[in-house]
Amino acid sequence: MEEQTIFEITHNMDKITNKLIIQWNKLFYEDLGVSHILILAHLMVSGNSRPSDIARTLGLTPATVTHLSEKLVRKQLTVRITDESDRRVIYLGITEKGSDILHKAEEYGKELRRNLFERLTNEEKDQLLSIFEKLNE
Template structure:
């Protein structure tokens, strides 16, 4: 594969991703980024979690997660919980307000994806899904 082609692929993938993020930010008026929603979504799916575990799973640095969690707690979308057996251990939990935000964000995301992917045929969507699965397969 020619080098130029690899850079064109990467550039176009980035453009699609950036365009989706820009569109989502325009319709989702909560002053939250995609990373905030990912953190809330992780807690919603997995229950209360240690920030270090959330950071590892989402591929974020611990300082980034600290910054994100501060805003989530400030906006009353998440809460800090102490471990009853070891007060040094802190968990992040999600509030009812946080659950509602995740649900709304998912609905908005579904609308954006529908608008984006309706340009593709069913066969093209399946091909794209298989390509992304293959690219995300950690077994080399």
């Protein structure tokens, strides 16, 4: 594969990602970014979690998770929970309000994906899925 082609692929992937983020910000009026939603989704699936574990799982820095969680706590979408056996350990937990926002975000996300992929045939969607799975291995 030519180097130029690799850069073209990377550039186009970035353009798609940026386009989705711009569309997300136009649709979702909750003053939350994609990373905030990823944290809420992690908490929904994994339950109460230490920020360092969230960072590792999502590929973020601990400082980034700390910054993002400040807003989530301030908006009452998450709470900080102190470990009773070791008061130095803090967990984040999702609140009912956070759960509601996550469900709303998932609906908007479905709409965005539907709009993005509706131009593709079923065969093209299968090919794209296969390519993404292969790249993720």
